[in-house]
Amino acid sequence: LDNGEFDEALHVAENAVAKGQFDEAELLKLNELRQKVAVAFFKQKHYENFCELAILSELDPREVLAMFDVLLPFPSGFQPRMMSACGTDDDFSTAFVEMRIFLENYLRKVRELRWAKEFARDIDAVLLRLMSEQKVFLNPEDMAMNFRCSFVDCCEWMRANDRRKFLISIAFCFGDCETALVLSRELSQSEKILLDWINFLLKVGQDGGVIDGLKECPIKLNHSKVVESLRCDQSTLIRYLEEIKSLQVTLIVSRKPVQQIRLCICIT
Numbered sequence: 001l002d003n004g005e006f007d008e009a010l011h012v013a014e015n016a017v018a019k020g021q022f023d024e025a026e027l028l029k030l031n032e033l034r035q036k037v038a039v040a041f042f043k044q045k046h047y048e049n050f051c052e053l054a055i056l057s058e059l060d061p062r063e064v065l066a067m068f069d070v071l072l073p074f075p076s077g078f079q080p081r082m083m084s085a086c087g088t089d090d091d092f093s094t095a096f097v098e099m100r101i102f103l104e105n106y107l108r109k110v111r112e113l114r115w116a117k118e119f120a121r122d123i124d125a126v127l128l129r130l131m132s133e134q135k136v137f138l139n140p141e142d143m144a145m146n147f148r149c150s151f152v153d154c155c156e157w158m159r160a161n162d163r164r165k166f167l168i169s170i171a172f173c174f175g176d177c178e179t180a181l182v183l184s185r186e187l188s189q190s191e192k193i194l195l196d197w198i199n200f201l202l203k204v205g206q207d208g209g210v211i212d213g214l215k216e217c218p219i220k221l222n223h224s225k226v227v228e229s230l231r232c233d234q235s236t237l238i239r240y241l242e243e244i245k246s247l248q249v250t251l252i253v254s255r256k257p258v259q260q261i262r263l264c265i266c267i268t
Helices: 006-019 024-043 047-056 092-110 114-134 151-160 164-173 177-187 191-203 207-215 223-230 234-255 258-267
Strands: none
Touching: 024 047, 047 092, 092 114, 114 151, 114 164, 151 164, 164 177, 164 191, 177 191, 177 207, 191 207, 191 223, 207 234, 223 234
16 A cells, blocks of 8 residues: 555455455454545545545545645534545645536535435535535525535635625525525625525525515615516515515505505505
8 A cells, every 4th residue: 555556455455354254353444444545546636446435435525625725624623534644745735626526526426325424514514615616606406405514614614715695695595584685785785686686586496585585675675676576476576565565555654644645555
């Protein structure tokens, strides 16, 4: 293994285990060897060999993710145990740009495996970080992935890496519409941004969040533009007209002379 003869090292170890009639201690040693060889394959960019051996040996994916400073820290505070055993490369993280697509696909695959549930929180948090490298927002398919990290696990890293727009979509993904609107306000008090988010929520089937968000809207909106955005979803449009506009009518009634009440209701 020290000489880079990975296949030979595995062959020797597997033969030894076979001759020992699968002693449990020897099996554990063999699996540890497989994990070390998998990490070595990864560092040599032999991705197919790495992926096969890493899954076979149930390698904790954080052992290789820890090589990329840009993806750290892990929400759980995990520290890799194999780095010293396999050696490190101070310049390894410079290869991140060319490897991030592979890393994302690898994590998408591993997160579905039974044995990876133990690492689910860190895997999903890092997966979201990788996804934010490729896109501005989560798309509807992404939002259906049932991420097992929390908004708090994502917040600090996304803010530090100027991924606030992506963080907004994470907030919506976790059903935290209030936080999403607060973040939108931090970015801009633009009416257009909030209307864009209405359209986004309707596309991903979060129509309930639209009404809640409009109730807590931090800026004054042009209601005719809101109605135009909601025309594609009649049920949400009706709820908006019933709940939001009724509040406006109540305010007008409390401020206008009695003779103007009927006219105001007709206009709204």
